[in-house]
Amino acid sequence: GDSVTQMEGPVTLSEEAFLTINCTYTATGYPSLFWYVQYPGEGLQLLLKATKADDKGSNKGFEATYRKETTSFHLEKGSVQVSDSAVYFCALNSGYSTLTFGKGTMLLVSP
Amino acid sequence: GAGVSQTPSNKVTEKGKYVELRCDPISGHTALYWYRQSLGQGPEFLIYFQGTGAADDSGLPNDRFFAVRPEGSVSTLKIQRTERGDSAVYLCASSLIGGVRTDTQYFGPGTRLTVL
Numbered sequence: 635g636d637s638v639t640q641m642e643g644p645v646t647l648s649e650e651a652f653l654t655i656n657c658t659y660t661a662t663g664y665p666s667l668f669w670y671v672q673y674p675g676e677g678l679q680l681l682l683k684a685t686k687a688d689d690k691g692s693n694k695g696f697e698a699t700y701r702k703e704t705t706s707f708h709l710e711k712g713s714v715q716v717s718d719s720a721v722y723f724c725a726l727n728s729g730y731s732t733l734t735f736g737k738g739t740m741l742l743v744s745p
Numbered sequence: 746g747a748g749v750s751q752t753p754s755n756k757v758t759e760k761g762k763y764v765e766l767r768c769d770p771i772s773g774h775t776a777l778y779w780y781r782q783s784l785g786q787g788p789e790f791l792i793y794f795q796g797t798g799a800a801d802d803s804g805l806p807n808d809r810f811f812a813v814r815p816e817g818s819v820s821t822l823k824i825q826r827t828e829r830g831d832s833a834v835y836l837c838a839s840s841l842i843g844g845v846r847t848d849t850q851y852f853g854p855g856t857r858l859t860v861l
Contacts, residue, residue, distance in 0.1 A: 638787075666846045677854035678788070678836065685847045723787050729846035731776065731801065733838075735787030 636661045640724050640736035647743050655709040655739045657724035665726040667700055667707040672721045719743045749853035751837050757859045766822040766856045768837030776843025777820050780836040788836050795843050827860045
């Protein structure tokens with residue numbers, strides 16, 4: 635079946651540091667890949683997505699590249715802000731309509 | 746238009762009681778999904794509707810859980826004889842088409858269910 639593995643958190647960074655959150659997956663088909671973000675007290679929001687190999691999704695300074703050869707979709711940002719503190723979820727959709735999520739990675743950014 | 750809305754935002758009930766959770770999807774979205782998120786975990790799929798019909802209910806944990814979408818818009822998740830293990834945040838999402846891997850699902854704020 636499908637599965638998503640994310641690095642465990644919390645990830646603790648100082649403002650303006652570089653961020654990487656690792657995500658790898660196994661899928662039965664050719665999935666689309668997503669990053670969702672959950673800010674404190676809020677619901678899940680789509681951050682970015684990629685639907686085919688070598689596609690790069692980007693939004694709000696975050697980016698992730700769909701790497702089929704390594705089955706990975708790592709999230710990166712060059713300079714994090716305190717307001718980026720949240721829980722980040724990697725997810726895939728193999729075409730059966732349901733999303734399969736990782737466990738989430740908490741990011742804490744200090745001033 | 747407005748995003749996905751869910752009511753109530755919080756529900757506290759006693760073991761053995763019946764509860765209903767409501768989801769109002771984005772207008773025009775044909776697909777609707779229910780997920781359950783336990784503390785420290787990612788959301789887990791429960792059921793997917795395409796229009797009025799349940800296209801996939803393989804994630805429902807047992808027959809105490811049931812969901813309907815009678816007019817192809819609002820959906821209600823129903824839980825009978827609640828157990829403490831049902832305590833979680835129940836998330837609803839909707840998408841424009843459904844059934845394709847590229848479709849983006851938009852989530853509501855969730856209903857936090859606590860079973861005492």
